[in-house]
Amino acid sequence: MKIRAKKGSFIKFDCEAAVVCHFEDSKRMSGAAALLDKRCGGLIREIIEVGDFEGKLFQISIIYTRGLVPARRIFVVGLGKKKDLDLEKLRGAFSKAARKIRELNLKGFATSLNFGKVNQPLDRVTESVAEGVLLGLYQFTPYKTVEREKIKELEEFVIVEDNDDSFEVVKSAVKRAEIISDAVCFTRDLVSTPGNEMTPTIFADSAGEIAGRKKVKLKVLGVPEMEQLGMNALLGVARGSSEPPKFIVLEYNGGKKGDRTVVLVGKGVTFDSGGISIKPSADMDKMKTDMAGGAAVMGAIKAVSDLKIPLNVVGLIPATENLPGGKAYKPGDILRSLSGQTIEIKNTDAEGRLILADALAYAGRFKPEAIIDLATLTGACIIALGDNVIGMMGTDDKLKKRIRDAGEATGERLWELPLWEEYHELIKSDVADFKNIGGRAGGTITAAAFLSKFVGDYPWVHLDIAGPSWLSKDKPYIPKGASGVGVRLLVQFMRNKCSHFLK
Ligand code: BES
Ligand code: ZN
Ligand code: ZN
Numbered sequence: 001m002k003i004r005a006k007k008g009s010f011i012k013f014d015c016e017a018a019v020v021c022h023f024e025d026s027k028r029m030s031g032a033a034a035l036l037d038k039r040c041g042g043l044i045r046e047i048i049e050v051g052d053f054e055g056k057l058f059q060i061s062i063i064y065t066r067g068l069v070p071a072r073r074i075f076v077v078g079l080g081k082k083k084d085l086d087l088e089k090l091r092g093a094f095s096k097a098a099r100k101i102r103e104l105n106l107k108g109f110a111t112s113l114n115f116g117k118v119n120q121p122l123d124r125v126t127e128s129v130a131e132g133v134l135l136g137l138y139q140f141t142p143y144k145t146v147e148r149e150k151i152k153e154l155e156e157f158v159i160v161e162d163n164d165d166s167f168e169v170v171k172s173a174v175k176r177a178e179i180i181s182d183a184v185c186f187t188r189d190l191v192s193t194p195g196n197e198m199t200p201t202i203f204a205d206s207a208g209e210i211a212g213r214k215k216v217k218l219k220v221l222g223v224p225e226m227e228q229l230g231m232n233a234l235l236g237v238a239r240g241s242s243e244p245p246k247f248i249v250l251e252y253n254g255g256k257k258g259d260r261t262v263v264l265v266g267k268g269v270t271f272d273s274g275g276i277s278i279k280p281s282a283d284m285d286k287m288k289t290d291m292a293g294g295a296a297v298m299g300a301i302k303a304v305s306d307l308k309i310p311l312n313v314v315g316l317i318p319a320t321e322n323l324p325g326g327k328a329y330k331p332g333d334i335l336r337s338l339s340g341q342t343i344e345i346k347n348t349d350a351e352g353r354l355i356l357a358d359a360l361a362y363a364g365r366f367k368p369e370a371i372i373d374l375a376t377l378t379g380a381c382i383i384a385l386g387d388n389v390i391g392m393m394g395t396d397d398k399l400k401k402r403i404r405d406a407g408e409a410t411g412e413r414l415w416e417l418p419l420w421e422e423y424h425e426l427i428k429s430d431v432a433d434f435k436n437i438g439g440r441a442g443g444t445i446t447a448a449a450f451l452s453k454f455v456g457d458y459p460w461v462h463l464d465i466a467g468p469s470w471l472s473k474d475k476p477y478i479p480k481g482a483s484g485v486g487v488r489l490l491v492q493f494m495r496n497k498c499s500h501f502l503k
Contacts, residue, residue: 001133001134001137001153001154001155001156001157002155002156002157003130003133003134003157003158003159003174003177003178004156004157004158004159004174005158005159005160005161005167005170005171005174006110006158006159006160006161007160007161007162007164007167008160008161008162009160009162010032010035010110010111010112010114010160010161010162011032011035011036011039011069012069012070013070013071013110013158013160014070014071015070015071015072015108015109015110015158016071016072016073016101016106016107016108016109017071017072017073017074017075017101017106017108017109017110018036018071018074018075018109018110019074019075019077019094019097019101019109019110019111020032020033020036020044020074020075020076020077020111020112021033021076021077021078021079021093021115022048022053022055022076022077022078022079023055023078023080023081023082023085023116024054024055024056024057024078024079024080024081024082025055025081025082025083026055026082026116029044029048030115030116030117031112031114031115031116032111032112032113032114032115033076033115034116035114036069036071036074039068039069040065040068040069040074041068043063043065043074044063044074044076047061047063047076053076053078054078055078055079055080056078056080057078057079057080057089057092057093058077058078058080058093058096058476059077059078060075060077060078060096060097060100061075061076062074062075062076062100071110073106075097075100075101075109077093077094077096077097078093079093079115082118085118085119085120086120087120087124087125087127087128087409087411088128088411090120090125090129090132091128091129091131091132091135091136091411092132092136092475092476092477093132093476094111094129094132094133094136094477095132095133095135095136095137095476095477096136096476096477097109098132098133098136098137098154098157099136099137101154102137102152102153105152107154107155107156108154108155108156108157108158109154109156109157110157110158110159111129111157111158111159111160112159112160112161113126113129113159113166113170122166122169122170122173123169123172123173124173126159126169126170126173126174126177127173127174127176127177127180128177129159130157130173130174130177130178130181131177131180131181131477131488132476132477133157134177134178134181134182134185135184135185135477135478135484136476136477136478137154138188138479139151139479140188140189140481140482143194159174176307179303179306179307180303180307180487180488180491182303183299183300183302183303183306183484183487183491184299184484184487184488185484186209186299186302187292187295187296187298187299187482187484187487188481188482188483188484189482190206190291190295190298190482191288191289191291191292191295191469191470191482191484192481192482193288194288195270195287195288195321198270198288198291199243199270199321200238200243200244200245200246200268200270200319200321201244201246203246203248203270203291203294203295203317203319204220204248204319206298207220207250207298207317209302210250210298210301210302210305211250213302213305214305215252215253215254215305216250216251216252216301216305217250217251217253218248218249218250218251219248219249219251220246220247220249221246221247221248221249222244222246223244223245225247226245226247229338229362230336230337230338230340231247231318231337231338231358231362232335232336232337232338233335233337233338233343233354233355233357233358234247234318234320234354234355234358234359236329236333236335236345236354237269237275237320237329237348237351237354237355238320238321239325239327239328239329240276240321240323240325240327240328240329240348241320241321241322241323241325242325243270243320243321245318245319245320245321246319247316247317247318247319247358247359247362248268248294248298248315248316248317248319249314249316250297250298250314250315250316251313251314251315252301252304252311252313252314252315253312254304254305254308254309254310254311254312254313255311255312259311259312260312260367260368260369261312261313261314261366261367261368261369262311262312262313262314262368262369262370262371262372262497263313263314263315263316263363263366263368263370263371263372264297264301264313264315264316264371264372264373264374264490265297265315265316265317265356265360265363265372265373265374266291266293266295266296266297266315266316266373266374266375266486267290267291267292267293267294267318267352267355267356267373267374267375267376267377268291268294268295268318268319268320269287269290269291269319269320269321269322269351269352269355269376270288270290270291270319270320270321271287271290271321271322271323272287272290272321272322272349272351272352273287273321273322273323273324274322274324274348274349275323275324275328275329275348275349276328276329276330276331276348277331277347277348277349278349279349289376289469289470289482290322290376291319292376292465292469292470292486293373293374293376293463293465293469294317294318294319295484296374296465296469296484296485296486296487296490297315297317297486297490298315298317299484299486299487300313300315300486300487300490300491301313303487303491304490304491304494307491307495309494309495309498310498311494311497311498313494314363314366314368316359316362316363317359318355318358318359320351322349322351324348328348329345329348330345330348331345331346331347331348332344332345333345334432337354337357337361337454338357338358338361338454339357339358339361339453339454341357341433341434341453341454342432342433343357343429343432343433343434343435343436344429344430344431344432344434344435344436345435345436346435346436346437347436350436350437350447352375352376352377352447353377353436353447353450353451354436356373356375356377356451356454357450357451357453357454358454359373360373360451360454360455360456360460361454361456363455363456363458364456364458367458368458369458370399370458370459370460371455371458371459371460371461372399372403372460372461372462372463372490372493373451373460373461373463374463374465374486375462375463375464375466376464376465376466376469377444377447377448377462377464377466378391378443378444378447378464378466379443379466380440380442380443380444380447381443381444381464381466381467382466382467384417384444385415385467386467387467387468387471387472388413388468388475389413389414389415389467389468390407390412390413390414390415390463390464390465390467390468390485390486391414391415391416391417391444391463391464391466391467392404392414392415392416392417392461392462392463392464393416393417393418393419393444393445393448393461393462393464394419394459394460394461394462395419395455395459395460395461396459396460396461398459399459399460399461400416400461402493402496402497403461403463403489403493404416405496406489406492406493407489409492409496410488410489410492411488412485412486412488412489414463414489417444417445417448418445419448419452423438423442423445423446423448424449424452426438426439426441426442426446426449427446427449427450427453433453434450434453436450438450444464447464448462448464463486463489465485468483468485469482469483469485470482
């Protein structure tokens with residue numbers, strides 16, 4: 001789907017569908033809706049006056065214009081109460097409108113961002129509208145081979161703007177939204193792809209797609225290099241599978257030489273059967289998504305490099321399967337991690353923290369300004385916070401605040417859990433330095449406490465995305481399935497970090 005900004009008059013714009021908005025608590029129409037209404041002799045006013053359209057959030061009515069204006073149809077979209085309007089609602093409203101238009105098998109639509117006075121800046125409004133459409137229309141169809149002609153696809157979305165200055169703002173915001181949405185959809189594709197076609201090797205190859213860019217370097221460590229370094233936690237998890245593990249290092253040098261680096265670490269378990277501590281078979285298929293953290297890191301690096309954000313960012317993705325093959329690691333085994341610390345295996349299904357332990361230790365090489373890891377780490381996080389919320393834990397209040405702000409701005413909501421000393425007691429081992437589980441109580445926190453042992457003395461935040469990485473139900477602009485969570489959050493974090501850039 002193509003999205004573009006066009007300079008000109010919205011009411012004179014020729015299209016299959018023109019989208020205008022109306023607030024629930026506005027007596028009169030404003031902005032583009034009022035102008036278009038006037039041109040077509042009060043068609044919109046009529047559906048409001050007779051009470052067929054109230055402007056409730058996400059309400060949609062269709063009006064046929066019968067040649068009164070060039071647009072064949074008007075889609076009137078409700079934005080709810082004016083004072084409650086935020087960017088998240090805008091994303092949702094435009095996604096819903098776009099989906100409705102696609103359902104009718106139309107190929108294109110247009111809108112104006114002149115909603116009357118709203119309390120949001122035009123660049124953010126534009127980005128949100130464009131993102132809502134691009135993210136909301138996502139569908140994953142490569143494995144559908146029959147009746148492909150029944151798959152409906154919208155081809156074009158035009159934002160029409162007649163003011164010269166505003167047009168420039170809209171145009172560059174559309175470009176940014178396209179870059180970010182592409183990255184989210186790239187991540188969604190990786191997460192949706194089944195485990196047989198998303199092995200660690202294929203996952204590492206996917207990073208190759210990003211490595212072609214300016215200032216991006218890719219290094220993939222194989223088994224011999226990992227053995228030499230002593231990444232025995234990652235190698236231990238990988239032993240039960242005949243697919244070789246990969247350690248993916250993606251470096252984006254958008255900043256100056258000598259600028260400190262932000263390291264992003266993403267769990268890349270391309271399939272998690274649980275290993276010898278095997279999972280129940282119900283829903284085990286979902287464990288193809290256990291690389292969503294790694295995929296989000298790849299997507300974020302794709303976006304920050306395409307946006308040319310002036311920062312140095314490194315992505316580290318330990319990638320492996322977790323299977324119970326003949327050589328598999330076992331409960332009772334003790335692994336010597338890259339940091340030198342030893343880990344007693346109590347449960348082979350707590351594999352994510354093991355591969356992250358080596359990746360976090362590796363992160364120290366970059367003497368980072370901050371380390372942020374993303375992982376589908378614990379089912380307990382879904383129990384604690386539900387499946388729409390990211391669990392956040394970490395060691396640095398400033399970093400946590402910045403991530404919280406990015407969460408607010410993007411609608412990728414997160415909630416902090418404590419990392420107090422008493423939780424650290426629970427992962428002490430009788431025979432090794434640590435054990436890889438801390439019991440059922442506080443499972444998300446003991447997992448984070450475990451990770452903290454491998455971070456070194458750097459500001460660090462851990463994001464448990466087990467819940468929101470995969471949706472079982474549609475959300476307004478996130479179709480059910482892989483959500484691509486984390487990409488927008490990380491990109492916003494980076495953008496805020498250099499806020500002189502990208503206005
Ligand atoms: N990949 C899972 C966590 C998970 C569960 C992600 C459900 C998404 C949805 C992780 O490797 C795991 O199995 N964790 C165990 C830890 C336990 C053995 C301490 C869990 O959550 O049950
Ligand atoms: Zn597991
Ligand atoms: Zn896992």
